[in-house]
Amino acid sequence: MLHTKKIGFIGTGVMGSSIVKHLLNANYDVSVYTRTKSKAQELIELGAKWAETPNEAAKENDIIFTMVGFPSDVEEVYIGENGILQSAKQGAVVVDLTTSEPTLAMKIFDLAKQKGISSIDAPVSGGDVGAKNGTLSIMVGGEKTVFDDLLPILQIFGENIVYQGEAGSGQHTKMCNQLLIATNMIGVCESISYALNAGLDIEKVLQSISAGAAGSWSLSNLGPRMIKGDLEPGFYLKHFLKDMKIAIEEAEKMNLNLPGVKLSIDLYNTLLEKGYGDKGTQSLIKYYID
Template structure:
């Protein structure tokens, strides 16, 4: 199998993911809308491409990690995009959290061009990306999954094929629905500890590991809440996007998701107050009334 990977999107998580691939001796070609964001990776050994067309033609595996479904659609299905330029046999791996129906559409169009399409959104935030320990939720064909597994293993540890095209995105929606209510609980827990006169750091020592309350959010984001560190491991604006996709799909399936709806409402309030580019742990500001 070829070792040439085209990587599009070097944000908070994508930069670390691409870096791991370079370290694993894959030849990585890069394209982003802002070249300055890719300079560290270029110095690390990545090859810069000036546009999507040239990147696509120089790669046998293409990985995208961008912001919104509209970005994914433009990259793959737009004029002179990835599907138009990829040579037969190329693997297309979208690791953006996007819409399941869009993943199905891309897979269908890719198959017509003899391309292999996989939707593989991730969870773990900046910490998981930096440590190469992302959870990777995969939708696609078994043979394609088996072929790409060594690539996924460079970036993550918990890697599961969930089913056909779109299944990875549906799994990520389930993940985001869980996190939505969890973040409310984490924020309420911290506020309760403070109002009770406790040291919230000590409280975390008791409840964040080993007990029934343990979670990634409690272990990794609660300390940031307490410290007032709002730097994004995952942007509020992207979480809002994810929750809207999940809510739309849940409504189509006739599922009631009151926790998801409430979380979306609170995060949208934060965005209106100018916090859309902060990390999801900034939810604590709503509970503190510090807006």
């Protein structure tokens, strides 16, 4: 039996497609839109309805999720000439799962409120594995009452779901997350590079260090991919670089110096110039052992 609330979902990429599958499996009526229809074909075959435009995905739906690439995409999808806020009905809830600018999240919140629409910024962490397993961490900003109503749906594809505060708070929290990943990824790559150059059995090294104080999600999940040469994206390098640049811009507004993430940006820019933008964040290993 289908739920009464209808959902629109815009952006069915690596993570978005898995989230839509969870919503379909939970018997929600879901309309999807993505720029390339063929990428949504599997979802359509599973029961999702195809929307020709973002407007169509938003119109008449109760909850509209977005998961697109860059802040410019978020702005276009929400407040462009044919944006969601032009077609979403009063009383609808829009939920941006994209990692984007906190200031943009606040702008969308204010514009939505003027139209009688509730807006939530809810960036996620956990990559392709978390999306597939329904165990994403979700960081939420917006009105608490709206979050409380939305929570049962977020729990369909998320596990660690925390309300962070007013609009933009979810995005600020995601910046904290990305800063940790950025500097930790350097450590993971340098550790693996050191082990290989020392002639160690890298599998045994990972067995020893993953369970101790040096353990991390990146080491356990992306370390093995690095060793196998698997650079396929759980999260695109170009999107991660975008996130770090947002973090630096926000830090500068707070007069906060972050040398670690500045180094990470330099390293990832080098890889972007070499054509790794559509590969995963673990491609950083190529800086050390290519």
